[in-house]
Amino acid sequence: MKINKIKGTFDFYGKEVEKYRYIEKVAGDLAQKFGFEEMITPMFEATEVFVRTAGDSSDIVNKEMYTFKDRGDKSLTLRPEATAGISRSFVENKLYVEPGLKKYYYFAQAFRCERPQAGRFRQFTQFGVEALGKESPYLDADIIYFGYSVLNKLGIKNVKLKINTLGSKEGRNLYSNRLREYFKDNISCMCDDCKKRLETNPLRILDCKIDSDNPVLINAPKIQDSLSEADNERFNKVLSILKELGVNYEVDSNLVRGLDYYNHTVFEFIYNEPNSSIYNLAILAGGRYNGLSKEFDGPDTDAIGFGAGVERLMVILEELNLYQEKKTKVDVVIVNVGENSKLTALKMAGFLRNNGVRCELDYESNSLKPQFKLCERKNTPLIIIIGDEEIEQGIFKLKNTETRTEEIKKIEELNDLFKIEGEKYAYQK
């Protein structure tokens, strides 16, 4: 019976795994330099964790979550994003008792039951950071600068940073009511989704793609006019710091993001290469979420973070040829001929492998041809050839694949050849 993978999932092997680990290394190392510590939280949580944070009007909660009952009839959900879990953990483990800013980074599988297409999967990986405990605009700018740096480090240049402010919760609510008031009389010419949004979350009307050219939408009140002077000043401060840091941005007053927990700074790095299969998609996005921890009965904590789509970054690395597959997967292949040499070859391979040498050998064949084929497939730089005669004389033949030359070595030279310290390897009679 042939069974295929679940729709929207993928198997990584070969170069894909290398690329994934490469991003993990580059982003993780840089995160540590920026002062983030790694955090690992569960892939699933009580459903409430996401409903309370993302908001019950959000698309993620409404139609994209993998929610199921466990055997105790408790409602669980595979995480659709990582921030909620970290926020929950922050409160549950009382990480706020230590003074100062808490900074975490994560690589987290996330799950959303959406229609898969280019750069969109049902199981995907988010790399992200969260900084909890400070509200400074310098922190906002530094988080964005970190995201910018990760993309840069990976060689990804062609991105557009869109940024906006949603203001404090009070400002956001005021604006929300103002929009509701404004759209109330004009909603008949908007799309069905927008009609629903008028009730649930009027801010979402602003980033509706269907009605983006609708004059009603274009003439809608701007958030800046509803925010307090302090809120606007704060935002301008963030912008001016970004400018000083050399990060180009584009203020988009319709950028509101799909999760309800955001306030103040929100931002998205959009991939801006028109020929790419993921053109115009967000590759790294986030914002400030002050007070989210109160949803878990924690202290009112200021926080900001972002998530980046690792698979989307992988697409870019591939399209721009920014990652070269490792050519040589082994350091040496042991070719063996003769009845008694197979076990000797296996022992020698074990010795080399245990001493840090990537070593391969053929387990089945006694003839040369398939073994040399193996050498080619593995693209090995060196070949050790042994047979009964060599073992008897305590020597081995060492072949250089590039020059195709061969020399005879004493078995005692094996350690020096591969720079192995400690006991010398010798054939056992």
Add this chain to the structure above:
RNA sequence: GCGAAUAUGGUGAAGUGGUUAACACGGUGGAUUGUGGCUCCAUUAUGCUAGGGUUCGACUCCCUAUAUUCGCCCCA
């Protein structure tokens, strides 16, 4: 949730309403049984996603299902 395209071997694929389903790569065996990469020869789909229909006859036309891919919505 809505819309579109595609479905042929191990892989990439060409192809026609009618006996042998092109070509390439890969695999295997051999020329070459202690030395590979080149070359040459042989061999490699009783079958064209599944089910139904039209037809004397369907891999080809029609319908349905399934899968994959892409787009919309939304998002990383």
